[in-house]
Amino acid sequence: MSNRSFASRTYRDEGVILRTHKLGEADRIIVLLTKRHGQVRAVAKGVRRTSSKFGAMLEPFMVTDVQLVAGRNLDIVTQAQTLRPYGREIVADYAKYTAAAVICETAEKLTDVDGESTATHYGLVIGALSALSRSRHAPELVLDSYLLRALATAGWAPSFTDCARCSEPGPHTAFSAALGGAVCHGCRPPGSASPAPETMVLLAALLSGDWPSADASIPPARREAAGLVASYLQWHLERSVRSLKHVERV
Template sequence: MSRSGFASKSYHTRGLVLRTHKLGEADRIITLLTPNGIVRAVAKGVRRTSSRMGATLEPFMEVNALLVMGRNLDIVSQAQLRNPYGQLLVMDYPSYTVANAMSEIAERLLETDSDSTLQQYQLFHGAIALLSKQRVDSGAVLDSYILRALSVAGWAPSFTNCVRCGKPGPHQALHVQLGGVVCPECRPSGSLSPHPITIEYLQALLEGDWSTVAQAGPRARKQAADIVANYLQWHLERAVNSLRLVERN
């Protein structure tokens, strides 16, 4: 996060706690996703039972924070709870593991994409809020988030028109490295042949069409999850470790 816009040594921001690390005997380092990017700050004394901020600065809580600029890390001076998403997610293990995977992905994307921080924040916030309601399959929320986050970062896939020539679909082949479906004339070697319903499901995930997503069967969900994971790894150029812990229905 750029600090050049702050005239004083302290500043207010809203944000979502991505993760925390212990520091010393009573402190924590808080990684916060804000509308202006990633902030890492020290929350002093929050591991003491008497701390008022301890429960507020837990993973996936949305907060209003007052931070003081530091030489290496900022310092959390105050934190007020906006939405207790973390309290809801911690009660459902599949949802909690998905939230952790999304956090890792958000950090990775913002390491290389500083031009769309507000959009990435809004997208992550919406996905966490939806996940906490537990009305949509957690795996579907994850896959939708990945596709949309990659789109915001400039890697939008196409599941309707051929990614090479633009010919309208539907098309039966898909090439992960090219970023979507390909027509018979453009189909390169190594292309996949997913079930047509899987391709429709991928498009529904990309659009956030939850009524269509809810109708998909286990085969389409499994095929789509593998395609999405491969597409993510292709662009990040490394695996997302927390994806291995995600439980799929």
């Protein structure tokens, strides 16, 4: 292969490591969400050897500048440099770790493998991992805020004030994941949840980024909000997020 053809297949981007798994005796397959190329799956050769120069840079939750060579099925990592080592703080705390695991699993499910992922979703993941690593807010609040915003970015923005079906001004006392959030008495389907008013206020705060209100929320509202977020997520993904079961709620 000529140098010219090799160069045409080489590209560089920054990305967050969503997931890794072993390949052979020394290699690792990594799944990255990149800023400009969407979701990328690549092989990092030799990174499991103790002599590897960038094995630690390609661990989950790390934000890394990577150079890759495009391949037929998997790209190949040729260079890596850590930009933001969020993983170091996150893996040392179980609550942070489980929240980050859900964030990365959800991001992998929501972003397109073919590279159509927007910079908006990339920014959401980076912002959530940054908040976790710096202990800016309770891990469960960071997680639920990310999930709501990620779903909104994917086109499934919930409503927590006006009726999601007929737009009747709220607040309302019922919630339906299938209909898109808060529902009025006339639109409420059988079996709808009836969350406390404090829970709906918290959900709206998490979606809008009103952190003073979210941080001041009480534990019962947080627990109820978490259940509604999980049901809303599962309804729209049409599959479960396996790491959610490991998240501890206050």
